[in-house]
Each structure stands twice: as C-alpha cells, then as structure tokens.
Amino acid sequence: MTNNLDSRLAVVILAAGQGTRMKSSLPKVLHRIGGRPLLGHVLDTARDLAPSHVVVVVRHERDQVADAVLGVSPEVVVVDQDEIPGTGRAVEVALDALPGFDGDILVLSGDCPLADVETLGAFVAGHRAERAEATLMTAVLDDPTGYGRIIRESDGSVARIVEQKDASPEEAAVSEVNAGMYVFAASALREHLPRVGTDNAQREKYLTDIVALLRQSEGRVAASIAKDVTVTYGVNDRVQLSEVGRLLNARTVRRWQLEGVTVVDPATTWIDVTATLAPDVTVLPGTHILRSTTISAGATVGPDTSLVDCEVGEGATVTRTDATLAVIGAGATVGPFAYLRAGAEVGDRGKVGTFVEIKNSTIGEGSKVPHLSYIGDTTIGRNVNLGAGAITANYDDLTKHRTEIADEVHTGSHNVFVAPVRIGEGAKTGAGAVVRKDVPAGALALSIAPQRNTVGWVEKNRPGTGAAEAAARARSAQEAGDGSQEAAHG
Numbered sequence: 001m002t003n004n005l006d007s008r009l010a011v012v013i014l015a016a017g018q019g020t021r022m023k024s025s026l027p028k029v030l031h032r033i034g035g036r037p038l039l040g041h042v043l044d045t046a047r048d049l050a051p052s053h054v055v056v057v058v059r060h061e062r063d064q065v066a067d068a069v070l071g072v073s074p075e076v077v078v079v080d081q082d083e084i085p086g087t088g089r090a091v092e093v094a095l096d097a098l099p100g101f102d103g104d105i106l107v108l109s110g111d112c113p114l115a116d117v118e119t120l121g122a123f124v125a126g127h128r129a130e131r132a133e134a135t136l137m138t139a140v141l142d143d144p145t146g147y148g149r150i151i152r153e154s155d156g157s158v159a160r161i162v163e164q165k166d167a168s169p170e171e172a173a174v175s176e177v178n179a180g181m182y183v184f185a186a187s188a189l190r191e192h193l194p195r196v197g198t199d200n201a202q203r204e205k206y207l208t209d210i211v212a213l214l215r216q217s218e219g220r221v222a223a224s225i226a227k228d229v230t231v232t233y234g235v236n237d238r239v240q241l242s243e244v245g246r247l248l249n250a251r252t253v254r255r256w257q258l259e260g261v262t263v264v265d266p267a268t269t270w271i272d273v274t275a276t277l278a279p280d281v282t283v284l285p286g287t288h289i290l291r292s293t294t295i296s297a298g299a300t301v302g303p304d305t306s307l308v309d310c311e312v313g314e315g316a317t318v319t320r321t322d323a324t325l326a327v328i329g330a331g332a333t334v335g336p337f338a339y340l341r342a343g344a345e346v347g348d349r350g351k352v353g354t355f356v357e358i359k360n361s362t363i364g365e366g367s368k369v370p371h372l373s374y375i376g377d378t379t380i381g382r383n384v385n386l387g388a389g390a391i392t393a394n395y396d397d398l399t400k401h402r403t404e405i406a407d408e409v410h411t412g413s414h415n416v417f418v419a420p421v422r423i424g425e426g427a428k429t430g431a432g433a434v435v436r437k438d439v440p441a442g443a444l445a446l447s448i449a450p451q452r453n454t455v456g457w458v459e460k461n462r463p464g465t466g467a468a469e470a471a472a473r474a475r476s477a478q479e480a481g482d483g484s485q486e487a488a489h490g
Contacts, residue, residue, distance in 0.1 A: 008103035009051040009124065010186070012094040015039055015069075015110035016059035016081040021237040027061045028235065029110040030068055033245035034252060035272025035291050038235055039065070041113035041248075043073050044273075048117040049124070051106070055097050057081050057090040086204030088196045095189055104128065105189060107182040107207070112234045114247060115181065119231045123224055127183040132222040133214055134188060136161070137181040139232045140225065146236075147177035148208055150223065158221045161208035165201040176225070178208060179232035188219060248273070264302075278314075296330070305335070313348065326358075329365070347382070361392075364407070376400075377419065381407035387431070389414040406441070 019028025029039035036044070039056075046054050054073070058065045059081040066078045079097045081090050091107060098105075106124060108115065127135035136158065138150050148161045149171050161178050162171045192213045196205050214221050226232050235241050252273055253266045260279030263269050268285045271277070276294045284302030289295065293307045296314040301307065304320045312318060313330035323340035329348035334340065338352045343360035346352055350363045353370035361378040369375055371388035377400050378392045384405055392403040393416055401419035405411075409423050412431035417423070424441035433447040459468045459475075 005050050005052050007052045010053040010098055010101055011046040011051045011106045012091055013042055013056045013108050013110050014087060014090050015065055016057050016090050018060040027065050031241055034248045035274040038113045039110040042108055042110050045115060045117050053098055055079060055094040057094050084205055087207035088205035091207050092193045102186050105184045105186050109180045109234055114233055115231045124183055126224050130222040133185045133219040135183045135222040137179040138176050138223050138225050139179045139229045140176050144175050144177045149174040150176040150178060158223045160212040378403040380405045384409045387411050387413035392417045394419045
C-alpha cells in the first residue's frame, strides 16, 4: 500500500462464489491469467487506488482463497460470508468489518480482472462529484444475456436493477447492464442493507435491491457507463477465462511496445504482467515471457521460446529455448533447442548451443557448450570449450555429485565426466574420453582402448541378413582382386 492513503475510501472484493460453470476443483477466483490469479489482479488494482481498507469476502473453499489473499496482501481483511447467499449479504458482512468507517465503499468482483486503476479512480471521483449515495458502473452490450438490466426512469435516472431471472420480456430486452461494480456511501449501506430481503427467483440477498430502496427514500443514485466495455468483463467459465486472458495479454504487450520493446507478432507473444522488459528488447513470434522474468536492453528472445522466472542480460540472444529459473548473462547466446533448468547460469558472452540441457550449473564467462550435451550439477570456469556430446554424469544411483571444470579447459568430442571430478586449469581431454579421476592443470587426459576387429563376425552371427550378404560380396570381391594381383605378379 502507498503512504498516501485515501482515508475516505474502502474497497470490498467479493470472492465467495463457487463458480460452478468453471467445472473445476480450483476456486474460480484462483484461476490464473497473465501470471496471477483473477483475484490477484483485482487486489493489485485495489492496492493502486490506495484505500484505507481492503476487505475480501470468502466462502467457497475459504481457506484456499484466504491463504492466496493473505500470502500476497497480508494487510487485507478477510471475512466469511455465512449461510445467507447473495451479494447483499457479502457486502453486509464486509461492512461489519469496517466499524466506524463512514466514507465511500467501492465494491468489486474477484472475477473481473480487467478493471484498471484509471477507470476505477474516475468512477470513484464521479461518485463524489455527483454527491451520490450509490453509483453503478454499467455497460451497453450487444448480447446482455445473463446480466442484470439497468431500468431507467423517463428522465434517464436509474430506477432499479432487475436480475436476468427476474426480468420481464420488456426488461430483458434492455441492453444496458449492471457491470457489478459500485460505489456506495457507507451510511447508505448501513441504513438500507438490513431491509434487503430474499424474495426473488434465486432466494438471494441482492446488493442491487438497494437501488430501489434508495429511490424510495429519495436518495441519489448515479450511473457511469464504461467507455471501454472490456473493463467490465467477468469470468464465469473456461471460454471467458481464455478470452479475458487474451485481452489482458494484448493490453500488456501494447504497454511494453509503448515502452520501447519490439514485439514482432503480438498475436503469438504472451507476456505476464509480472515480467519486466527494458527498451530495445526484441521479442520474436511464438514467445512466452512468464512470471517474474526480466529481460535487459538489447536482448533478443525467440522465436518459439518460453522463459519462466528467468533473467536475461543485455544484448543476449535466446532462440527456441525452454528455460525456467535460469540466468543468462550479457551478450550470451542460447539455443536453438536448448533446455535450461532451475539453477542454470550462463555467464557473460557464454554459449549454450543446439540440443544442450543445463541443470543447476554455472557456465563461466566466455565459455561454450555448443552441441548435444548434458551439463548437470557442474561449475565451469572462464573460456572453456566443451566438445560435442559432453556429459557430466552427476548421479551414482544414490546421490548427486558435482563436476568442476576450471578456466581455459578444452575437451574433445563425446566426453563423459563421472562426478565427483575436477578438470584443472588449461587441461585437455581426448575424443571419447571417460574421465573418472581428477585431471591436473595443463594435463592431457586420454581414455584409449585398442581397437579389435573380429573378421567374419557378421556372416557367422547374422546369416541371411542384408549386412551378411553385403559383407560376403565385399569379401569375395576383395579375394578376387587379390587373386588377380597375384597372377599378374606370378
């Protein structure tokens, strides 16, 4: 929370619903888009409004939802809705958690993640300018099915809100709908909420019934039509989840473009709201930049790359790579077809090449692992070059061990380093070496067995195969050639 709190503003977030249409064991408000749960986005926006109080109302899977809230926002007050259903009851129990508060209460839904601070700030300001006791945010929809309808008087003022299941055919034809966001004077809620009943099709205590009660007591009710209807979108099923996720991502990508990031194909680029990109970063198609990933200036990422909680240094290039909890240094190159697992660190100007997997290992400054290699639990020094097919065998069937490869080491192709083992500074290894013992600095390590050829093995052990027939033809041709040479020299 910021230090410049608005002492006259409290935010109540409704997160008690089951969300049956999601058909999920996970509470609806905890489904994720853009790197955060739906409820997390609403909490972020509430925090940015700097209210003096934030109250979240829970019921379904209350412990799971409450833990998710308090884990990121411990200053929030979590209250439980009782067995009385409905949004009116949810706000009523929230109000009980705000004794003595007599300012404005902004009511939001935990499943509406697109409402931004600019829209809601203007919404609250409009409520105050109108000196209203209640202000509703509304939207005009081509298809209002499922939403409560805004019924206005002949002079344009708000008369009441009618829920879909309680609407007459004429009321159901109205295209202006309740967006589910409200600002109330706390005094108006305290006066009228106890009078709201459950005489409706759902047998619920509707918050929207306060509008009619206010009208009866000549209270002022205002309405603010959302300029951008997408800020009112809620999530009730998986289809809406993906649609709202797409809209949030488009908003996020556009924000980074305006900050100086080149995104070649926004339609195939996904950037979580928790990620950070510097100016002059280039993001190529098919790239996912997820969670707390940070990318420094001048780096190029993609195409077809996924980075989760990674750090990418200035001027680095990451191509067709899957990386999680990895650090890639300035000027380093990674990929194509590289896999960086948790704990992988590639030093400045380092290289991780094609079909290379790195796990819990440090690749030193200027060092290269170019081709077809697995490097696990390894520390590699500066200016090292590993030949193609290098493997650090870190597991002995009981425990993991580390390999250390010191500065300026160059290894041959197809080496296996059996941990724990240390390769000293400037050492060399021959092709095909299996290194089981430490190699001193400046030494050459070879692992050589004499080659033995067993003549006729295929014809004897694989008779009738194409290989045996080819071998027999070649042997016959060779014997015939040797005979001709002997006759010529006879």
